[in-house]
Amino acid sequence: MDFDPVILSIPIFFGLILLELGVEYFSKNTTYDFGDSVSNIGTGALQQVSGTFVQVLTIGLYAAIFQYLAPVKMPNTWLTYVVLFVAYDFCYYWYHRKSHEISLLWGGHVVHHQSEHYNLSVALRQSSTGFLFAFLFYLPLAFLGFDPIAFAFVGGLNLLYQFWIHTEHIGKMGPLEWVFNTPSHHRVHHARDPKYIDKNYAGVFIVWDRLFGTFIEEDERPHYGVTKPLNSWNPVYANVVHYVDLFKAASKAHSFGDAWGILFNKPGWMPAYMGGYQAPASVASNYRPYKTDNMLLVNMYLFVQFVFALGIISLYLFRFESMPMSLKVVLALWILCSTLLFGVLLEHKTWAYWAELLRLAALPLLCLWMFDLGLLSAFPTAILLFIGVFTVISIGLIFYFIVTKIYK
Ligand SMILES: [Zn+2]
Ligand SMILES: [Zn+2]
Numbered sequence: 001m002d003f004d005p006v007i008l009s010i011p012i013f014f015g016l017i018l019l020e021l022g023v024e025y026f027s028k029n030t031t032y033d034f035g036d037s038v039s040n041i042g043t044g045a046l047q048q049v050s051g052t053f054v055q056v057l058t059i060g061l062y063a064a065i066f067q068y069l070a071p072v073k074m075p076n077t078w079l080t081y082v083v084l085f086v087a088y089d090f091c092y093y094w095y096h097r098k099s100h101e102i103s104l105l106w107g108g109h110v111v112h113h114q115s116e117h118y119n120l121s122v123a124l125r126q127s128s129t130g131f132l133f134a135f136l137f138y139l140p141l142a143f144l145g146f147d148p149i150a151f152a153f154v155g156g157l158n159l160l161y162q163f164w165i166h167t168e169h170i171g172k173m174g175p176l177e178w179v180f181n182t183p184s185h186h187r188v189h190h191a192r193d194p195k196y197i198d199k200n201y202a203g204v205f206i207v208w209d210r211l212f213g214t215f216i217e218e219d220e221r222p223h224y225g226v227t228k229p230l231n232s233w234n235p236v237y238a239n240v241v242h243y244v245d246l247f248k249a250a251s252k253a254h255s256f257g258d259a260w261g262i263l264f265n266k267p268g269w270m271p272a273y274m275g276g277y278q279a280p281a282s283v284a285s286n287y288r289p290y291k292t293d294n295m296l297l298v299n300m301y302l303f304v305q306f307v308f309a310l311g312i313i314s315l316y317l318f319r320f321e322s323m324p325m326s327l328k329v330v331l332a333l334w335i336l337c338s339t340l341l342f343g344v345l346l347e348h349k350t351w352a353y354w355a356e357l358l359r360l361a362a363l364p365l366l367c368l369w370m371f372d373l374g375l376l377s378a379f380p381t382a383i384l385l386f387i388g389v390f391t392v393i394s395i396g397l398i399f400y401f402i403v404t405k406i407y408k
Contacts, residue, residue, distance in 0.1 A: 009163075010314060010317070013120070013123075013124065013163060014310075016120055016163070017119075020120050020169065023169060024169075029169075031117055031118060031119040031167075031168050031169075032117065032119050032121065033117055033289070034299055034303075034346075035233045035292050035294075035346045036116070036117050036121070036233070036289075036290075037119075038233060038306055038342050038343065038346060039115075039125075039232075039233040039234075039238070039343050039346075040122055040124055040125035041306075041310070042235040042339035042340075042343060043111050043125050043126060043127070043128070043235040043239065043339070044124030044126050045309075045310070045313045045335060046128050046235055046236075046239070046335070047127060047128045047130075048313070049313065049316065049317070049332050050128040050332075051128075051131065052316075052317070052320050052328070052332075053332070054131050058131055058135040059148055059151075059152060061135065062135065062138065062139065062141075062142045062151060063148040065139055066142040066145065066146070066147065066148055069142070069143060070142060070145040071143075071145070072145045073145040073147070074144070074145045074146050074150075080146070080150065081153075081154065084141065084146050084150055084151065084154050085154050085157065085158070085204075086205070087141060087146070088141065088151070088154045088155060088158055089158060089202075089204045089205050089208070090208060091137050091141065092203040093203065093209075093212075094137055095133070095137035095138070096201040096202075097201045097212075097214065098133075098137070099133065099134075100198050100267075101266050102266070103242075103262065103263055103265060103267045103268075103269065104133075104246065104263045104264060106242060106267045107127075107129065107242040107246060108127050108130040108131075108134070109127055109130055110127065110242045111125060111238050111239055112125055112126055112127060113190060113226050114225060114226055114229075114230045114238055115224060115225065116223075116224050116225035116229065116289035116290060117224060117289065118166060118187060118190055118222075118224050120163065120164070121166075122166045122190070123162060123164075123165075124163075127239060128239050129239060138155070158204060161181075161203070161204045162181070162186075162203060162204075165181055165182060165183045165185075165186040166183070167183050168183070168187065169183075170182070170183040170184075171183075172218075177206070178206070178207075178210075179205060180204065180205060181200070181205065181206045182206070185209075185215075185218065186200065186202075187218055187222050188200045188216055188222060189201065190225075191223060192223055192224065192225050192226060192227050192280065192283060193222055193223055193282065194279070194281070196216060197280050198214065199214055199215065199216040200216060201214055223283040223287065227281065229290060231290045232290075232343070232347065233292070233343035233344070233347055234340060234343040234344055234347070235339045235340060236336070236339075236340050236343075242267075246262065246263060249262050249270065250263055252274060253271060253274070254271070258271040268280070292346055292347060292348065294348075295407060297406065298345070298401065298407050301394075302342055302345060302346065305338075305342065306342055309335070309338045309339075309342075312331070312334070312335065312338075313335055315370075315376075319375055322375070323373070323375065324373070327369060327370070330366065330369075331366065334366060337355075337359050338359060341355055341356050341359055345407075348407050348408060350405075353402050353407070354402070357395060360391055360394050360395050361391070361395070363387065363391055364384075364387050364391050367383075367387050368384075371384070
C-alpha cells in the first residue's frame, strides 16, 4: 500500500493526546491513568505491527475478488469515493454490531473496550485479532467493484474519524448529533452500565443506529470498561483472555450444539447446566477502576523506555516494506516483548525485571543490524553512541531496581 492514512497520522495522534493532557493539566480534570495509557498504546502498537503481516492476506483476498469476481468496476472519481465512504461505514456498523453480538467475534473486539477510562489513548487500543472477522464484512464492496486502493484509503479515513470521538472534554454537539457519531454517542458505546450496553455501534454516521434500533442518548455519565474487568496492563493477556475463557467454557459443554452456542451466541450465554446466561450487572457505586501504584522513578524509567520503543515502532511501520523478512520478524518480536514487559513491569512482577535486561541487551544488536541494512543512516556514529549510553544506563537502573526491590 502506497498511502496508509493511519500510519501517516501517528504524529497527529500523539500531538492530540499531548493537547488533551495539556487541557487536563490546566483544568485539573484528569481522565488519564499512566498504566492504562501505556496498555492502550501498547495494544495499538501490537495491532499495527501484526497488521503488517496479515494485510497481504486481507487486502490480497479483497483485491482477488475485485479482480476476478466483480462484474463491473467502479470508475475512479470523487463520487465513487463518497459512495464508498458511506458504504464502508455501513459495513463497519454491521461488523461492529456482530462483534458485540457473537461471542467468538467479541474476542476480536473486546480489547478496544477493556479500558476503564475514556480519553484519546483509548482510541488507539485495538485488538490484534479483529482482522480475522472484520475483513469478511467488507468483501461485498469488492464484489461491487470498489478498487482495493480506494478501499484501503477510505478504511483508513473511517478509523481516523473515530479517533477524536474518544474524549470526555467535548459535550453535546447540537444538530451534528443527528447524523454523525460524536464523543457523546461513543461514550455510551464504551459504557458497561446495563442500559448502555450494545448501543451506538456507529463508525462515522450515527444514522445506522437510529435506523436499526440500536441508538441511545447519553444522559448519565457512563462507567467505562467491560463487565468482567481485565485487571491487568498486559497487552498480550488482553488479546487472548476472552478466547481462553470461551474455549474453556466450550470444552465443558455436554453437546456440540451447546459448544456452538457458547461460541456463536451473545457473550455471556451458557447452557442452563453451566449457569445460564450471565446478564451484565449494574456497576457498584463504590467501584474504582483497576490501578497499580508505582514508584515515581520506575514510572519515569518506563516512560522513557516507552517513548524510545515508540520511536522504534514508528521506524518499523514506516520502513517495514523495505526490510528483509528476518529483520521484520525479529523487530516485531522485540516490539511484542517491549509492550508485554511494559505492562507486566507496571504490575510489579519480579521476573519481568530480569526479562527486561534481555530486551535491553537486544536493542543495540538490533540497531547495528538496521545500520548494516542501511535503515538507520543519518548521523550513524552519534546515534550508535546514544543507543550504547542509553542501554548501559537502562541496564544499570534495572539492576538497581532488582537489588533494592523498590518497585514492590
Ligand atoms: Zn465496540
Ligand atoms: Zn471506541
